[in-house]
Amino acid sequence: MKYRLLGSLVGLLMTGAALTAVEGAQAVAAPAACDASDAAIYTPPAAVSAAPGTLLACEAVTLPKVPGSIPMKAWKVQYASTDLHGTPIAVSGTVAVPTAAWTRGGSRPVIGFNPGTLGLGLQCAFSKQLAGAYQDEYEGDQIAAILKAGYAVAATDGVGYLNGQTHTYVVGRNAGHALLDAVRTAFQVPGGGLSTGAKVGVWGYSEGGQASLWAAQLASSYAPELRVVGDAAGGVPGDLKITAAGLNGGPFAGFLLAAVLGLHTAYPSMPFDSLLNDAGRSAIQQGKTLCLVGTVTAFALANIKNYTKDALTLDQIYALSGPDGTWSDLIDAQKLGVGVGPAWSGAQYRIGFPVMQYRGLADEVIPAATEDGTHKAYCSAGVTTQWNTYAGDHLTADNQAINDVMSFFADRIAGWPTLGNC
Incomplete structure (x- = not known):
């Protein structure tokens, strides 16, 4: 079930x-x-x-x-x-x-x-x-x-x-x-x-x-x-970095979008809105309304770079800094077993x-x-x-x-x- x-x-x-x-x-x-x-x-x-x-x-x-x-x-x-x-x-x-x-x-x-x-x-x-x-x-x-x-x-x-x-x-x-x-x-x-x-x-x-x-x-x-x-x-x-690399561009990329939204919600002062292109802004609004199946189907094979104005890779996003440190620091803070x-x-x-x-x-x-x-x-x-x-x-x-x-x-x-x- x-x-x-x-x-x-x-x-x-x-x-x-x-x-x-x-x-x-x-x-x-x-x-x-x-x-x-x-x-x-x-x-x-x-x-x-x-x-x-x-x-x-x-x-x-x-x-x-x-x-x-x-x-x-x-x-x-x-x-x-x-x-x-x-x-x-x-x-x-x-x-x-x-x-x-x-x-x-x-x-x-x-x-x-x-x-x-x-x-x-x-x-x-x-x-x-x-x-x-x-x-x-x-x-x-x-x-x-x-x-x-x-x-x-x-x-x-x-x-x-x-x-x-x-x-x-x-x-x-x-x-x-x-x-x-x-x-x-x-x-x-x-x-x-x-x-x-x-x-x-x-x-x-x-x-x-x-x-x-x-x-x-x-x-x-x-x-x-x-x-x-x-x-x-x-x-x-x-380890969210390993997980993100596996999800990005794959059939379950919707889970990566959800993670991006969750992290943005928890750290609202970090760089985010200014990075998005029109497709990114649309994806964010859509992602907030969907349940599991809708998330998977709507964002299958999605790649994070296609939602940013400068086609940023995951590693480039991790390097961006804000009031709470870098995105890399904050994502590493979620790592288990440390x-x-x-x-x-x-x-x-x-x-x-x-x-x-x-x-x-x-x-x-x-x-x-x-x-x-x-x-x-x-x-x-x-x-x-x-x-x-x-x-x-x-x-x-x-x-x-x-x-x-x-x-x-x-x-x-x-x-x-x-x-x-x-």
């Missing part, structure tokens, strides 16, 4: 502590009832002053796009988070809890989930797709697997799916913060019955894999109170739990060099890492890994040790 519509096209196209991370954050009471309107979930507040992870609004919903008719309670949520500049922001997402009682000791575990690429159009938000308002690409099988295991799920839409915004696609700190704060939010949903002492896993594939590894890297400093016991990340674009280490190390990003990484051997979207490189960087740094490969391509490997991912989480939640397979 993963990438159901996109799959039909492939053949054709071939830092801070928990409550003080935001200076001036205030204690804000969570809503007493989940009676917000759907419009309110996606309307950004005039200002956000609450601590990261604070539930700002919630709405009880059903999730018809999750297969298996699993008895559950579910809510759309809007919650407080923090962007990479330290600015308080609001983010949307979904929380779901099985109605069957948790009987295996302790508190019901929570899995934080970040979907793969959905597109930048506001209608593409994962919470909207799960609730059936729009269907293009969704990962209902993964959500179903979490719920069938008896775990709760806290799925973030990611930063930038509220009205008037643009998703900051592949911006690492934004993604990691939003995912960790979705888990924090899940504990506050009225009627959710979740305990802050619960064990936590984080999971994602493709864009979501990058997000989950950033959550893993940031957990100890940004959300130290969460009991994270494991992270699963597949199809990871760990400055990581185990909990006892003095590394910038200390990871005190095992990580599972995986990819499809026939992946045609994310270059093997960056997926393998991220895995090797974690192993070299001493982070306990499980590395799995599957026979499928980018579209199929995600579902092929579900059973192994759920076994990985079950072992981590049970407290079984692992040495990984580095």
Whole structure:
């Protein structure tokens, strides 16, 4: 079911502590009832002053796009988070809890989930797709697997799916913060019955894999109170420069356009608008409105130089500087596996739990060099890492890994040790 519509096209196209991370954050009471309107979930507040992870609004919903008719309670949520500049922001997402009682000791575990690429159009938000308002690409099988295991799920839409915004696609700190704060939010949903002492896993594939590894890297400093016991990340674009070189001019060049837009949104002071020709300006406006399939079809075989006035190559764009440094510096800042280490190390990003990484051997979207490189960087740094490969391509490997991912989480939640397979 993963990438159901996109799959039909492939053949054709071939830092801070928990409550003080935001200076001036205030204690804000969570809503007493989940009676917000759907419009309110996606309307950004005039200002956000609450601590990261604070539930700002919630709405009880059903999730018809999750297969298996699993008895559950579910809510759309809007919650407080923090962007990479330290600015308080609001983010949307979904929380779901099985109605069957948790009987295996302790508190019901929570899995934080970040979907793969959905597109930048506001209608593409994962919470909207799960609730059936729009269907293009969704990962209902993964959500179903979490719920069938008896775990709760806290799925973030990611930063930038509220009205008037643009998703900051592949911006690492934004993604990691939003995912960790979705888990924090899940504990506050009225009627959710979740305990802050619960064990936590984080999971994602493709864009979501990058997000989950950033959550893993940031957990100890940004959300130290969460009991994270494991992270699963597949199809990871760990090095955006390698990924961009593979996408540019190819059948999945639309993902590169989305990355350009996401980075521009996160770093608006950097050179951008002045570089574009008429085709570039049109592409930017179009890209902001499309979901996954539309993005892939509209920009298949597109080359970045054709959208700039001076036919700039990727390397020439990387060399351009602005108030935040060079584009090269900012893109390198999203690279995973740099400055990581185990909990006892003095590394910038200390990871005190095992990580599972995986990819499809026939992946045609994310270059093997960056997926393998991220895995090797974690192993070299001493982070306990499980590395799995599957026979499928980018579209199929995600579902092929579900059973192994759920076994990985079950072992981590049970407290079984692992040495990984580095």
